[in-house]
Amino acid sequence: MIQGDVKKRIDTWIANYPEDQRQSATMPALRIVQEANGGHLTTELMDEIAEYLGVAPIAVYEVATFYGNYNHQPVGKHQINWCNSISCYLRGGEELRAKLEQKLGVKPGEVTADGKFSIKKVECLGACGGAPMCKIGKTYHENLDEESLFKILDELE
Numbered sequence: 001m002i003q004g005d006v007k008k009r010i011d012t013w014i015a016n017y018p019e020d021q022r023q024s025a026t027m028p029a030l031r032i033v034q035e036a037n038g039g040h041l042t043t044e045l046m047d048e049i050a051e052y053l054g055v056a057p058i059a060v061y062e063v064a065t066f067y068g069n070y071n072h073q074p075v076g077k078h079q080i081n082w083c084n085s086i087s088c089y090l091r092g093g094e095e096l097r098a099k100l101e102q103k104l105g106v107k108p109g110e111v112t113a114d115g116k117f118s119i120k121k122v123e124c125l126g127a128c129g130g131a132p133m134c135k136i137g138k139t140y141h142e143n144l145d146e147e148s149l150f151k152i153l154d155e156l157e
């Protein structure tokens, strides 16, 4: 996996740090490898990153499991990162997520049969003023209700 364009992209990040600080590139390396693997990481890939950076595998696992942007199971073409924190909860986020699950026929952690969508519960995305909200890809969608959420989904290819 760490070869060709993936290797080049990781090397660009490694070059930003002193030679003996290659582990500083752990987060971008995880992101790059995750993208190249269709949106999720595996233990084998994390081990490969550790070997490439010259660090113990646990150092990579710690980062990959701490931050919510890393996925450890297959995801859909569009991953719906659903805010599960207090402001969104108080503004009906849980009820809306239940409607979303019903519409798509999947629970968090699952992928729709056509591979188009997956749902992931995440902690506060820093857009509490727009609760309830979710992030799909790199786009924030705020002040959601059933109508606006389903319209967004229907418009995604």
Ligand code: FES
Residues within 6 Å of the ligand: 083, 084, 085, 086, 087, 088, 089, 124, 125, 126, 127, 128, 129, 131, 133
């Ligand atoms: S609680 Fe949902 S964005 Fe902060």
